[in-house]
Amino acid sequence: MTGTRARFEAMWADLHPVGRSPVTAGYRRFAWSEADLTCREWFVGEAVRRGLDVTVDRNGNQWAWWGDPDGGGAVATGSHLDSVPDGGAFDGPLGVVSALAAVDLLRDRDVRPVRPLALVNFTDEEGARFGVPCAGSRLMTGDLDPDRARSLRDADGTTMAEAMSAAGHDPAHLGRGEEDLGRLGAFVELHVEQGRALVDRFAAVGVARGIRAHGRWRLDLYGQANHAGTTRLADRDDPMLRLAAAVLAARESADRHAALATIGKVNVEPGGTNAIPSLVRAWLDARGDDEAAVRAVVAAVGAAGAAEPVEESWSPEVTFGRPLRDRIAGLLGGAPVLSTGAGHDAGVLSGAGLPAAMLFVRNPTGVSHSPAEHADIDDCLAGVEALATVLADLLTGQS
Amino acid sequence: MTGTRARFEAMWADLHPVGRSPVTAGYRRFAWSEADLTCREWFVGEAVRRGLDVTVDRNGNQWAWWGDPDGGGAVATGSHLDSVPDGGAFDGPLGVVSALAAVDLLRDRDVRPVRPLALVNFTDEEGARFGVPCAGSRLMTGDLDPDRARSLRDADGTTMAEAMSAAGHDPAHLGRGEEDLGRLGAFVELHVEQGRALVDRFAAVGVARGIRAHGRWRLDLYGQANHAGTTRLADRDDPMLRLAAAVLAARESADRHAALATIGKVNVEPGGTNAIPSLVRAWLDARGDDEAAVRAVVAAVGAAGAAEPVEESWSPEVTFGRPLRDRIAGLLGGAPVLSTGAGHDAGVLSGAGLPAAMLFVRNPTGVSHSPAEHADIDDCLAGVEALATVLADLLTGQS
Numbered sequence A, B: 001m002t003g004t005r006a007r008f009e010a011m012w013a014d015l016h017p018v019g020r021s022p023v024t025a026g027y028r029r030f031a032w033s034e035a036d037l038t039c040r041e042w043f044v045g046e047a048v049r050r051g052l053d054v055t056v057d058r059n060g061n062q063w064a065w066w067g068d069p070d071g072g073g074a075v076a077t078g079s080h081l082d083s084v085p086d087g088g089a090f091d092g093p094l095g096v097v098s099a100l101a102a103v104d105l106l107r108d109r110d111v112r113p114v115r116p117l118a119l120v121n122f123t124d125e126e127g128a129r130f131g132v133p134c135a136g137s138r139l140m141t142g143d144l145d146p147d148r149a150r151s152l153r154d155a156d157g158t159t160m161a162e163a164m165s166a167a168g169h170d171p172a173h174l175g176r177g178e179e180d181l182g183r184l185g186a187f188v189e190l191h192v193e194q195g196r197a198l199v200d201r202f203a204a205v206g207v208a209r210g211i212r213a214h215g216r217w218r219l220d221l222y223g224q225a226n227h228a229g230t231t232r233l234a235d236r237d238d239p240m241l242r243l244a245a246a247v248l249a250a251r252e253s254a255d256r257h258a259a260l261a262t263i264g265k266v267n268v269e270p271g272g273t274n275a276i277p278s279l280v281r282a283w284l285d286a287r288g289d290d291e292a293a294v295r296a297v298v299a300a301v302g303a304a305g306a307a308e309p310v311e312e313s314w315s316p317e318v319t320f321g322r323p324l325r326d327r328i329a330g331l332l333g334g335a336p337v338l339s340t341g342a343g344h345d346a347g348v349l350s351g352a353g354l355p356a357a358m359l360f361v362r363n364p365t366g367v368s369h370s371p372a373e374h375a376d377i378d379d380c381l382a383g384v385e386a387l388a389t390v391l392a393d394l395l396t397g398q399s
Helices: A002-015 A034-049 A093-108 A135-141 A146-151 A160-166 A178-182 A239-256 A291-305 A322-331 A345-351 A377-396 B002-015 B034-049 B093-108 B135-141 B146-151 B160-166 B178-182 B239-256 B291-305 B322-331 B345-351 B377-396
Strands: A053-056 A062-066 A074-080 A117-122 A184-192 A205-211 A213-222 A260-269 A279-288 A310-315 A337-340 A356-361 B053-056 B062-066 B074-080 B117-122 B184-192 B205-211 B213-222 B260-269 B279-288 B310-315 B337-340 B356-361
Touching: A002 A034, A002 A093, A002 A377, A034 A053, A034 A062, A034 A093, A034 A117, A074 A093, A074 A377, A093 A117, A093 A184, A093 A377, A135 A146, A135 A178, A135 A345, A146 A160, A178 A184, A184 A345, A184 A377, A205 A322, A205 A377, A213 A239, A213 A291, A239 A260, A239 A279, A239 A291, A239 B239, A239 B260, A260 B239, A260 B260, A279 A291, A310 A345, A322 A356, A322 A377, A337 A356, A345 A356, A356 A377, B002 B034, B002 B093, B002 B377, B034 B053, B034 B062, B034 B093, B034 B117, B074 B093, B074 B377, B093 B117, B093 B184, B093 B377, B135 B146, B135 B178, B135 B345, B146 B160, B178 B184, B184 B345, B184 B377, B205 B322, B205 B377, B213 B239, B213 B291, B239 B260, B239 B279, B239 B291, B279 B291, B310 B345, B322 B356, B322 B377, B337 B356, B345 B356, B356 B377
Parallel strands: A074 A117, A074 A184, A184 A356, A205 A337, B074 B117, B074 B184, B184 B356, B205 B337
Antiparallel strands: A053 A062, A062 A117, A205 A356, A213 A279, A213 A310, A260 A279, B053 B062, B062 B117, B205 B356, B213 B279, B213 B310, B260 B279
């Protein structure tokens, strides 16, 4: 494993400075931004160095092939390289770096695949820029309408189509990738755990059972802009008060429905210290074991804010298929099986009918979507070893 | 008045497009921005057209002189041209345009001043960019420390010193303007009313009694950034909940103390839809009849948010001096006398010992700091007429 460690650390060091804020030490690798393009170039470089053939599908996802892409029943692995605002180093990149490191390990061990292997960097998994998570995989499966995707705007008013064009990707051909999907027989995504279940179980690596139902909603709370120093309290229509009610309702109703609800993004217009807002726009993230629980939370928050929540994304609960999950759990003998509240491209592909599975790597604090997100190098290498074991089996065993 | 109307409307039309958002129809004329510099050039042009001598003081305030600046006991009038975010057209510019129109009227009427008249455009009255209102007049009186001013930063991290330098004003000489103040004998500021007192009294023009105590405080609500989809409610330290408590406490305590309190500006970090915030920064604007009421509100908001409010500006209550106020009220026979909750450069100068007064022009809706802010043209012209009457008396009568 010495070679693996050195190669892993070298890749990690190359990615380390890309899109990292010197102020927060968090990452800002938004889809199609300069930082994201640097990450994409890095992916191409690592693939080419290994003699893999790089293709970019119609939706902008990057693929690096070991073997003939049309050889049938390809095994895919990978994750994403984009980040949330001030995100951590591991969410996404760990799956891509581990996939590359696993290829090296398979070759060290002289594994001879009988079917193609694809390493994938899914574009725009976080949805941090245009508001729709897993945009790359959802476009591929047809879950995201290409016209809607093209017209999504970032905070500066740039559309996804414009951002893609500026980055050199033609957005005219977005849409379900029949051929791309047809090449695949299975997808395995390795990801840092975003919780402490593996810590509690003293395990470096786990296997995913499923993903909880989750979605994003926008609340547009309109008021009447006016002077903060001269408008009587009784004459005010101040939407900040309705935001406060919505925030408190989110916590209270999530608690009641054993769900999670978070308001983590707020825009205030006009945003002057001495102006009563004309509009407070807030985004609600809600997740639960089933759709009914999540819908109940969203309704409670909308009622408290006196606004109709606008659904920006929705992901039903996912249970990864038993055959692949059981096969992987068997290979990793005794690895804990756990559910997560975080959405992933693996969930999107599973929902589209592709056998998909996930491996999780232990996160000592459970913190994620933050510069404090972490995984120990020994646990990362255990993840690479587990992924290589799974890939060797899928690439050489019965499909 | 036909000439006055035409001249007023021509000036208004020239200013109309400057810094106006095509989306909101509100103004974004932040200090030292391109829009502000266009307004400053416009002021110079109007002054030069009238044969007035333009000077810029060490703090960046613009002065246009009719007569020798050092003639002694100058009468000053004017206001400011900068705006809050998405502000209205009248707050500030009405006082400057009316001052220019009043000069024309005095000349039409062949008034011969026995002391100099100064028209002034105070810089950065709103404090929208760097957080400190009345920065230009406060620097002049010494109320704002020049080192603190130079190091104030806007949302992009640009310091006031950098913004001034980029706009061609050397920030090295900021500070109390002994000579500038020494030239002045009185200051009269005309302003759109930011309430409905004149509507209720069926009067086009009123005279200010005073300005309520007011200030701005910043609340830094720190939490622990984490994944919105995986962090249990019990494990969260979510500062958005403390913001909600602070917002509700602001309203409740303001009501209890017959004060006003507003949270109109909020920044959330990292600001991701699926991230629990690491920091919610909120600004509190609080105003009341006296300092005790305001301090009580600020303390209640800080306690609710579990944060020590950081004072960014403080303005004690102002009562404009009786001799000048009574003289003006007498000249305008029967004009209502009213207090306001809004801060003004006239309040800063009055606090520094200069005889200062304000005229208010009726605002049909009372709305201010909003694109809906308005004054009817007939009321604006009544304001010009009143201002000319006051200036004629101050320029030719006993000082």
